[in-house]
Amino acid sequence: MNSAIVFVAKYFLYLSILITVWFWLKSVRETKIELGARLIVGGILALALSALASRLYYDPRPFVTQHIRPLFAHAADNGFPSDHALFTSFLGFTVFFYSRRVGSILLAIAIAVGAARVAAHVHQPQDIVGSFVISALSVVVIRWLVTSE
Secondary structure: OHHHHHHHHHHHHHHHHHHHHHHHHHOOHHHHHHHHHHHHHHHHHHHHHHHHHHHHOOOEOHHHHOOOOOOOOOOOOEOOOOHHHHHHHHHHHHHHOOOHHHHHHHHHHHHHHHHHHHHOOOOOHHHHHHHHHHHHHHHHHHHHHHHOO
């Protein structure tokens, strides 16, 4: 069981990337341009908001505060927000506006990644929820900016 948790926590991020690239490749040219731009600009915004959030809120990792052993080696730095959950949920929320089916699959992967990182004792639940909020906010802001022009 622990090896499955570690695998999901560390490597399902790449599954999200592969699915997003597959979706982008099979899209029509107009969607490729628009989706690519949203992924780049929204990704930059998500990273900026994540950096700001990590400066405003410090959340020690569970293996530091609870003195438990994580399932894999990790730095004892700020756990908020989770980069893995941020990235996977950002891909899911972004693609969701183009395909509910593929976006839902990506969001399910993001939930699995977040749950696995909590189960592996490298993140608190609020680190995962915060990542989902930041990524959703980034997607909504970019969507609003693009459609308000």
